[in-house]
Amino acid sequence: METIIFLATGILQVYEIDILCKGFFKEQRTNRLQSYVAYFITYCLISFPYLLFNIPVLNTVCSFLGIIVTAITYKGTVKKQIASVFLFMATMSLSEGIVSVGVGVFTPELFQQNEYYSLTGTVCLPIVQLVVVLLLRNFSNIRDGEHISAVYWIISIFLPISSIVMFYLFCRNITHNDVAIITCVIILIVINVFVFYLYDEVAKNYKLESKSRELELQTKYQEQQLKTMNDSVEKIRALKHEFKKHFSMLETLSESKNYEELNKYLQEINAGFNQANKYIESGNIVIDSILNYKLQEMYEKDIKVDTEIVLLEKLDISFYDFNIILGNLLDNSIEAAEQTEEKYIKIYITYRKHKLNIEIHNTTNNKVDMNNVKTTKKDTVNHGYGIKNIKEILNKYESVYDAEQDGNMFKTKMCIFM
Known part of the structure; x- marks a missing residue:
């Protein structure tokens, strides 16, 4: 029964990862079948290493790979995908940390099998993660922000990694103080939520700058468009004004049977009209x-x-x-x-x-x-x-x-x- 419950909660965790991806990226690059295959691979990477080995570091690495598999099914720049994976991993891992400490099954030993199991923890973990995911999903500007500076990109990767490392180092030194550990985890979660917030603000500012540049370009090109059209209108008016003179000259050339000059004159008139209409509409x-x-x-x-x-x-x-x-x-x-x-x-x-x-x-x-x-x-x-x-x-x-x-x-x- 415990295994069935754990496998069921794994489905919810995959769903939470997908919610984060939908909040981070505009659309998927894969078709429905490919997406389902990716979800299944993510599910296997999250669930089976835990059931078979339950070694903390192995669980973390496999979960990390599972998030990557889902993230690459969405359209986005490489930089954005890398940053999103680390941010997702940090929030999911820290949520797991606070639940495991709360139910008393946390172990600071990363490379040893964890023999403890808690049904309460198994049920509570995806619920806590879902609350965090729904909170992060509110940062709607992230979805549209494809371009971030190199410095902020490094920070958005460094902070999540540092959070996970700090959490494990802290727990190894304070193994019997659950209040201190939970406080540490909450602070680290807040830091990572703040990273999401900053990312959202950077994306928002980039959108505003892009809109400003777009309006500048529109103004520039529309001014040129008006100038081009006005020039064309002026040329047509000038041609119309000179039409009586043109007809008089054409009549004279025709009567004198000077067809070579007549042909040249017609070509010049035609060129004038062509020049007047040299714009796209x-x-x-x-x-x-x-x-x-x-x-x-x-x-x-x-x-x-x-x-x-x-x-x-x-x-x-x-x-x-x-x-x-x-x-x-x-x-x-x-x-x-x-x-x-x-x-x-x-x-x-x-x-x-x-x-x-x-x-x-x-x-x-x-x-x-x-x-x-x-x-x-x-x-x-x-x-x-x-x-x-x-x-x-x-x-x-x-x-x-x-x-x-x-x-x-x-x-x-x-x-x-x-």
């Missing part, structure tokens, strides 16, 4: 403003551009994220194309069946090693950060990225699932 203000800002740079560098844009008015991707992806891709394309004789870029962006497809072709003079894409820019450090930033943004979404070279044409393709 897909209906999606976010993408239009980014593209029109970059198109001005392309025109100034005499790069020929073809575009095919088919989009919804609103997409489920932040302005900041899309700017990093498209801005860096176009910067790389412009840098490569302007060094070629053809100077050509094709931009293909469509949204179909919940998939945002981005494809950019540009001429290049260089043979690109597809296994180790390198830049021709002098500023290789900043260029490297550009590519790194693109990859970090794509990791936030379910996406596919590919690049290939066909002769002197370099093609970048990506698909972001919405």
Whole structure:
């Protein structure tokens, strides 16, 4: 009966780990079957070492591995996953410590089998852990915070590890003072909850900074968008104002049968109209403003551009994220194309069946090693950060990225699932 109860409480502990993961990460990267397999492995790692050996250090290591198995089924940066595993482990272990001391089955001997068993402790442990888990779940900003500083990341790992070590060292020296041990555990739990709180605040501040940067970019690009459209309107007005003169000149050239000059004159008029309409108007203000800002740079560098844009008015991707992806891709394309004789870029962006497809072709003079894409820019450090930033943004979404070279044409393709 005791074994059955213990195995049943193990299911609750796996559920608690999953609750923590859902509070820490936005969504799972695995399908339902893979997730269930991961939960089963976690359950086995938590339950069977305890039943078979019941050696404290082995129980801790196996529980640690079990948390890792569940955590990697969720989408998130490596740094965030590592920090979450250590924070989870510390809170779960310290909760176990306070229960084991409370029911009188705690042993400071880490490498020896614990022969004591308490049915009360077996039932109380997952309940205490659930209370702590539900408390930590309230830190909702953690889920959205993918980027934390290296210093805080080190602290978020160091404190949980230190808490567990301090707990065992303290218990080895004070083996007969349950009040002191419980007080120590409570203090350490509070410290780790405080780490969660700080992580949540850092994530909150990062979200505010990202929103601020996003609004700055929107303002910048929308100003350029308005300037581009106003310039186009002014050019059309100027052409309309000169139309009587144009018709008079066309009539004169036609009557004199000077067809060569007539053809040149028509081409100049057509070029004027084309120049007036050289801006994107897909209906999606976010993408239009980014593209029109970059198109001005392309025109100034005499790069020929073809575009095919088919989009919804609103997409489920932040302005900041899309700017990093498209801005860096176009910067790389412009840098490569302007060094070629053809100077050509094709931009293909469509949204179909919940998939945002981005494809950019540009001429290049260089043979690109597809296994180790390198830049021709002098500023290789900043260029490297550009590519790194693109990859970090794509990791936030379910996406596919590919690049290939066909002769002197370099093609970048990506698909972001919405």
